Amino acid sequence: MSVYDEKPWLAIYDEGQPAEITPEFGDxxxxxxxxxxxxxxGDIIRYxxxxxxxxxxxxxxxxxxxxxxxxxxxxxxxxxxxxxxxxxxxxxxxxxxxxxxxxxxxxxxxxxxxxxxxxxxxxxxxxxxxxxxxxxxxxxxxxxxxxxxxxxxxxxxxxxxxxxxxxxxxxxxxxxxxxxxxxxxxxxxxxxxxxxxFTADDTAFLTYTSGTTGPPKGAMNTHGNVVFNSTAYRQWCSLGADDVVLGVAPLFHITGLIAHVTISLLLGAPLVLFYRFEPSVAIETIRDNKTTFTVGSITVFIALMNAPNADKDALASLTKIWSGGAPIPPSTVKAFSSAFGQYIHNIYGLTETTSPSHGVPRDAEAPVDDASGALSVGVPIYNTVCRIVGDDGEDLPPGEIGEIVTTGPQIVKGYWNKPEETGNAIPGGALHTGDVGYMDAQGWFYIVDRKKDQINAGGYKVWPREVEDVLYEHDAVREAAVVGVPDEYRGETVKAYVSLRPGKTAEEAELIEFCKQRMAAYKYPRRVEFLDEIPKTVTGKLLRRELRARNQA
The missing domain is CATH 3.40.50.980 (Rossmann fold)
Structure with missing residues (x-):
């Protein structure tokens, strides 16, 4: 029997929290x-x-x-x-x-x-x-x-x-x-x-993948997918009709669709919208509407921390916070908690998982892996089984790095008009995520990176997120993105793109030395370039392909 069949993560759930749920609605x-x-x-929209x-x-x-x-x-x-x-x-x-x-x-x-x-x-x-x-x-x-x-x-x-x-x-x-x-x-x-x-298998909406690794594909999120993960959010995040949802994620994205729109439709709870994210307006919106729950990319919370009108009282009502869509540096979670007294829970999923497949339970804090410094994305949510598989497709034991493969009621039935790509990515209903990670002995999952983002520096493998997490520990760094760039000697080497916090300064040599003192010699960046803004998708995912393209012209 596989270690994944034993579901060791069940011990992490809150006492009395069910391991499985059954949605009460058909569509x-x-x-x-x-x-x-x-x-x-009752209000359903506030604008x-x-x-x-x-x-x-x-x-x-x-x-x-x-x-x-x-x-x-x-x-x-x-x-x-x-x-x-x-x-x-x-x-x-x-x-x-x-x-x-x-x-x-x-x-x-x-x-x-x-x-x-x-x-x-x-x-x-x-x-x-x-x-x-x-x-x-x-x-x-x-x-x-x-x-x-x-x-x-x-x-x-x-x-x-x-x-x-x-x-x-x-x-x-x-x-x-x-x-x-x-x-x-x-x-x-x-x-x-x-x-x-509708039947549970009928398509509710097409959401297009972000295209960070290739042309967008239309994921067919079914009514069954939508009802299940809306119900999962309600249970996982302890939500009810008295909550007020803050709409910081774009509604076109799977996070906004499920964690904002359909969770509000399920609860009958107000969804607070403010057209597009502007940090000062967001702070006022939270304060005026006493919003209680949101899910947003970590860049949203970084922006809130740096907003001129940010203070602890303004965010006092926002007690149920989750973040997904982009890696979360542990240092940012600590800084946000110190500033506002609220903990940012990690949550993980893809367009193809109709938002969450993993999450940190509300009354828990994500552990940080001692070796890599990565913050856990949580444990599988209800009715969901996740495996770590090697290149041969076989299950790997706890601690071993491989591809995350997920099955559950939230997995889409396929890509619109793309049966071949559906068969490649979701054979037999098991989603091969393309994300590389591992599970520890207690059942917590960690994302290392996307398969295609791994850097091969002279035969040594470097995961960009590990370098980015170190850079985030520097008090001048606001955002960081790391990519592999051509190098005559090593074939490929590590380059960091960095944006600085307002009022802070740093030099290239300073950041290189900072990383050099904190990681193996083959991992630290050999080059650092400063940008006003790191290119990202609208949902906060780093567009590493754009950064790589700058070095291939």
Whole structure:
């Protein structure tokens, strides 16, 4: 019997916390309807000074769905949501489900080439986008896609505050060749679409992989995946209807979709949105709304620590914090806890795991591996089995490094229209994550790095995260990214890109010496380059491929 069959991590769970859960809803729409029935007049969205209740969201999404169906939209058709963190995202998502469709979440930072690729890959018939994005990007693209209807909307709607820090220069724009989303909803207000229901295997939305290692692929997150991991968040993070969710993760990303949108729909708890992340606005939003729970990349919490209006009282209500999507330096967790008195729990998952597969239990703190300095990403969540496998596909014992392979109810059924890639990545329903890590003897899991990011320095293997974690210990370093670059002597050597904290200074030789004193000779960076900002995806993942490309020109 494999050590993984013994599930040693079960001892880590809180006493009385179940090892398995059974979601009570068959699909995500049923989950939402139950919350409407429970508390129709409770807030479900807060957007600056705007409020939308569950009853109002139900009515808005009925109208949206009725409008979609009037255009000839059919069950199984796709609606692309090309939006920032605005209420229209939830209206579009739930309204698409009510029309029997599949939502396609698209990064609002995507430009013409990227948008065209995703619209064509998904075959979306309807595009919902912000007016500014239509004028600047989508207007030049939709004619080359299957999109038949474009609904435009504004970030100024559903609120009146118009904070200049967020909305400077934003104005309403009318187009002759699009349908105004607010006008469509008003036209069909009071109408109800025919009732629909989904099976657990039906696709709820397509979320595209971030493309950090190759072209994006559309992961088919099913209604069963969504309901399961929404329920898992509720149980794992001890959440209830009295919680208030802070929407710091982009809603198009799997973290925002599950840890913000669908957990709020399940709980009937308010989701607080503020268009896009701005640290000072975020601090005020937390204080004014007394938000209690969030999940965000570690770069969010680094930014909050450095915000000019950050103080312990402002963040006092935010007692349930998890971070995922990017590696967490242990030094940052300590600094945040020291500043605000709140512990950042690690959580780990991928687009293909519909958000979490591992997490640190609420009443626990993640251990740090003595040898590597890595912070544990936690233990497998409910109903989930994770294995560490070697290159031969066989299970490895605790402490041995290999690829993480995950099975559970949150694993997607595959990639949209890519059966060969589905078979390669998810054979038999077991997700081969591409992440390299290990499990310790107590059942805690650690991520070492992505397979493709390993550096081969003269035959010695170097994992970038280990070097980055050391750099984060220097008090001048705000962010760090390490890559392998060509070297005539060693074939490849270690280079660090660093951004500094405000008001702090450091020299290249100083940081090299700092690392040299703390790690093996083959690991420390031979070069350091300073940048104002480290390139990242919108969800906070380091874009190491962009940094490598700088050295290959």
């Amino acid at each position: 995500a729409l049923e989950m939402f309807r139950a919350s409407v029935a429970r508390d129709p007049d 600056f000074d705007g409020r939308i209740t569950l009853r109002e969201l139900d009515e808005l999404t009925d109208a949206f769905a009725s409008g979609l169906l009037d255009t000839g939209f059919s069950a199984g058709d796709r609606v692309a949501l090309y939006l920032q963190n605005v209420p229209q995202f939830l209206i579009g998502l739930v309204g698409t489900w009510k029309a029997g469709g599949v939502a396609v979440s698209i990064n609002p930072m995507n430009r013409e080439r990227e948008l065209e690729l995703l619209l064509n890959d998904s075959g979306a018939r309807v595009l919902v986008c912000l007016e500014g994005l239509y004028r600047e990007v989508a207007a030049n693209v939709v004619g080359r896609t299957a999109v038949q209807t474009v609904l435009t909307t504004s970030e100024l709607e559903y609120q009146t505050r118009n904070d200049e820090r967020i909305f400077a220069g934003v104005q309403r724009i009318a187009f002759d060749d699009t349908v105004d989303m607010a006008g469509l909803i008003e036209r069909f207000r009071g109408q109800q679409p025919p009732a629909v229901s």
